[in-house]
Each structure stands twice: as structure tokens, then as C-alpha cells.
Amino acid sequence: MIDKKTVHAKRATQFIFLICGLGIASWAPMVPLAKDRLGLNEADLGLLLLSLGLGALVTMPLTGVFISKLGTRKVIMGSVLFAALLLPCLLIISNIYLMALVLFAFGCSIGGIDVAMNAHGVQVQNSYGKPIMSSLHGLFSVGGLFGSLGLGFLIKMGLNPIHAAITISILLILLLIFQYRNLFNYSTEKEIIMKFSHVDEEKAVSSRFQWFNSSVLLLGLMCFIVFLSEGAMLDWSAIFLxxxxxxDPEFSGIGYASFSVAMAVMRLTGDSIVSKFSGKTVVIGGSILASLGIFILTFSPWLILSLTGFIFLGMGAANIVPVFFSVGGKIPGLSPTVTIPVITTMGYAGQLAGPALLGFIAHHFSLTIAFETIALLFIAVAVIYKLRKS
Incomplete structure (x- = not known):
């Protein structure tokens, strides 16, 4: 029987994933405002946007160290508070160098939340005894949806942009305060790690060579591929259509919208799917479905069929990463404070580097070839995971 402490921790973790999605997505509608305020062209804006990703990438590998010393609950609290305080600043800074620095710091806070919430989610799942990671990532997607629309809605309601951003920051802090005490404390996390990883936490963290464990790196590499597809859809789907x-340009975002809705729905229902068919089946079947979706959207002469391809891609890719996090949190002899930061960092690197890689392929060949390259990579994920020892 599941104890109340674990049930409350699950609900609290769901809110943290929602907070992270809401926080990072709230930056999206600020980008045009920042571009106009700073007087940037597209190239300069691209360099500025890189600051956020670099901040996250720098912080993610280090977050495991902080988790091992403080526990995920304190790291989540510090990271969320830091992000909430920085968010309104992104609307008022008028110096590009200071903006890059603050955006870098904001990326650091988001990276800290991302790693800590996934590590905490894995521990809650282990204690819960049932798959929950897919629904957690689904709530991140829901938070992203509300975050991308929330700022504009508040401005439409009559608030000026800075007051709207402050309102969102207050909401993030209130949600954190409301659920903080229900998150697992440090001692509870250590007990769960000892039980499911069969490893002493301090000994595991002290050995940084465990970062180079082949099982961890393989999961990270496959996570890189899946996140690469998400970054590709975000940056290239509209141009492709x-x-x-x-x-028509005004309707070109419909592909990414179809992909995002399909992914969110599948993640919210993904836990029951993983329970019924097993994580291995979800990864292999999802990779094949995602690959099929890409081939459909690239070869189809009809828009409706192309949109079906985007939906298949979102459905197939949705629950692969949650399974990878679940597997990474149960590798014998390795602590989640070692494995989760590595997998998260490699995955996030794929989301950042993916669009640039596709741009290189598209420049030398075509965007269609670039998309089909992703389809082949998904097939590789299916084959690798099929051959992987359980």
C-alpha cells in the first residue's frame, strides 16, 4: 500500500514540473519585446538566446553535486526562487550585455530546476511503485502551454508587461510554498536511493568516473536524439511547411502545434501505457512511430496527412524520455544524483545543438533530408534499445 507521504510527494512533484514549464515558457512571449527594446537584428538575437541554453548546460552537471549535499527539495526551492526573481528583469533590462548575463543566470536556474525535479520524480516513482514520469513531463508541457499564453493574456487584460511578469513570478513562488513541505526531505531521499540503487549516496557522488558509465552515456545519447527532434520541430517545422x-506563413505554426498537443496528451496518459506495455515496448514502438511520422510529413503531398505525421511524431516521442529517466534512476550501483544530471545535460544539449545541426544538413542538402535524418536516428534508438541489456 502506498503511504500518504509518497502520495503527497507525487502531487508536490507534479506542481514543480508545472512550475518549470510555466517559468521557461513565460520567456517566449518576452523575446519579441526584448528584440525591440534592445534594437537587435536576427543574428544578434540568436546569440542572445544562446545565453539561456548555455546557462542551463553549465548548471545541469553541477546540480547533482548540490543535490548530494542538500537534497533535491532545497535545490528546487533555491532554483525556483532564483528564476522567479529574474523573470521580471528580462522585461526591463536595456543593455544587451547585462541582458545576456541575466538570461544566462535565468538559464542556470531553469537547469537546476530541471535536473532536481527529474531526480526527485525518479525517487518518488521508486517509492510509489508505479510509473509516474510520463504524467510529470505531461504537466511540464501543460505548464509550457499556459506560460506561453499567460503573459499575453495578462497584458490583454490591462496589465503592463512588467506587472504581468511580476504576477507570474508571484504565482511561481506561491505554488512552490504551497507544495514545498510535501516534497521528500534529504533523509527520505537517501533511504530511497539506498533501497533502489543499492549504493551509498556519498560514495556514489564522490566517484566522478561514474559519470562515464556506459549505460548512463547510452541513455544520454538516445535522450540527445529525442530532444534533438523536439528542438527541430520548434525551430524548423514552420519553415518546412x-x-x-x-x-501560408500565418498558418505555418500548425505543425508544431499538432506535435505539441499530441505530445502533451500522450504524456498525460503515458503512465498507464508504460504500466501496460513496459518501458522497453514504449521506447521501441514510440521510436518507430516517430520515425514513421517524419517520413509521412516529408513525403505527403497533402497538408492533412503532413499534420498527421506531426501528430505521430509527437505521440511516438512523448514517453521515450520519461522512460529513460526512470531507467537511469534505477541503474544498480549508481545514484540518481549522478545519472540524472548526465542524462538531462546530454538531452538538453541535443535540443540546443539539434537545430544548428539540421541547419547545416539543410544548407548542404535540403530540409527534407535533414528531417529524414532524424527519422533514421529514431530507428537507431529503436535498434539500440532492443539490443540493450535490460
Whole structure:
């Protein structure tokens, strides 16, 4: 029977994933405002946006060290408070160098939340005894949806942008305060790690060579591929539909919208799917479905069929990463404070580097070839995971 402490921790972790999605997505509608305020062209804006990703990448490998010393609950608290305080600043800074620095710091806070919430989610799942990671990531997607629309809605309601951003920051802090005491404390986390990883926490963290464990790196590499596809859809799907399918520019975002909704729905229902079919089946089947979706959207001459391809891609990719986090949190002899930061960092690197890699392929060949390269990588994930020892 599941104890009340674990049930409350699960609900609290769901709120943290929602907070992270809400926080990072709230930056998206600020980007055009920042571009106009700072007087940037597209190239300069691209360099500025890189600051956020670099901040996250720098912080993610270090977060495991802080977790091992303080526990995920304190790291989550510090990271959320830091992000909430920085968010309104992104609307008022008028110096590009200071903006880059603050955006870097904001990325650091988001990276800290991301690693800590996934590490905490894995521990709650282990204690819960049932898959929960897919629904947690689904709530991150829901938070992203509300975050991308929330700032604009508040401005539309009559608030000026800075007051709207402060309102969102207050909401983030209130949600954190409301659920903080229900998150697992440090001693509870150590007990769970000892039980499910069969490893002493301090001994595990002290050996940094465990970062180079082949099982961890393999999961990280496959996570890189899946996150690469998400970054590709975000940055290239609209261009693909406009240039390759002759869709009007004002409707070119429909592909990413279809992909995102399909992914969110599948993640919210993913725990029952993983329980019924096993994580291995979800990864292999999801990779094949995602690959099929890409081939459909690239070869189809009809828009409706292309959108079906985007939906298949979102459905297939949705629950792969949650399974990887679940597996990474149970590798014998390794602590989640070692494995989760590595897997998260490699995955996030794929989301950042992916669009640039696709741009390189598209420049030398075509965007269609670039998309089909992702399809082949998904097939590789299916084959690798099929051959991987359980």
C-alpha cells in the first residue's frame, strides 16, 4: 500500500514540473519585446538566446553535486526562487550585455530546476511503485502551454508587461510554498536511493568516473536524439511547411502545434501505457512511430496527412524520455544524483545543438533530408534499445 507521504510527494512533484514549464515558457512571449527594446537584428538575437541554453548546460552537471549535499527539495526551492526573481528583469533590462548575463543566470536556474525535479520524480516513482514520469513531463508541457499564453493574456487584460511578469513570478513562488513541505526531505531521499540503487549516496557522488558509465552515456545519447527532434520541430517545422508544403506563413505554426498537443496528451496518459506495455515496448514502438511520422510529413503531398505525421511524431516521442529517466534512476550501483544530471545535460544539449545541426544538413542538402535524418536516428534508438541489456 502506498503511504500518504509518497502520495503527497507525487502531487508536490507534479506542481514543480508545472512550475518549470510555466517559468521557461513565460520567456517566449518576452523575446519579441526584448528584440525591440534592445534594437537587435536576427543574428544578434540568436546569440542572445544562446545565453539561456548555455546557462542551463553549465548548471545541469553541477546540480547533482548540490543535490548530494542538500537534497533535491532545497535545490528546487533555491532554483525556483532564483528564476522567479529574474523573470521580471528580462522585461526591463536595456543593455544587451547585462541582458545576456541575466538570461544566462535565468538559464542556470531553469537547469537546476530541471535536473532536481527529474531526480526527485525518479525517487518518488521508486517509492510509489508505479510509473509516474510520463504524467510529470505531461504537466511540464501543460505548464509550457499556459506560460506561453499567460503573459499575453495578462497584458490583454490591462496589465503592463512588467506587472504581468511580476504576477507570474508571484504565482511561481506561491505554488512552490504551497507544495514545498510535501516534497521528500534529504533523509527520505537517501533511504530511497539506498533501497533502489543499492549504493551509498556519498560514495556514489564522490566517484566522478561514474559519470562515464556506459549505460548512463547510452541513455544520454538516445535522450540527445529525442530532444534533438523536439528542438527541430520548434525551430524548423514552420519553415518546412512554408517552404516545402507552400503553407501560408500565418498558418505555418500548425505543425508544431499538432506535435505539441499530441505530445502533451500522450504524456498525460503515458503512465498507464508504460504500466501496460513496459518501458522497453514504449521506447521501441514510440521510436518507430516517430520515425514513421517524419517520413509521412516529408513525403505527403497533402497538408492533412503532413499534420498527421506531426501528430505521430509527437505521440511516438512523448514517453521515450520519461522512460529513460526512470531507467537511469534505477541503474544498480549508481545514484540518481549522478545519472540524472548526465542524462538531462546530454538531452538538453541535443535540443540546443539539434537545430544548428539540421541547419547545416539543410544548407548542404535540403530540409527534407535533414528531417529524414532524424527519422533514421529514431530507428537507431529503436535498434539500440532492443539490443540493450535490460
Amino acid at each position: 512554408r517552404d516545402n508544403k507552400n503553407i
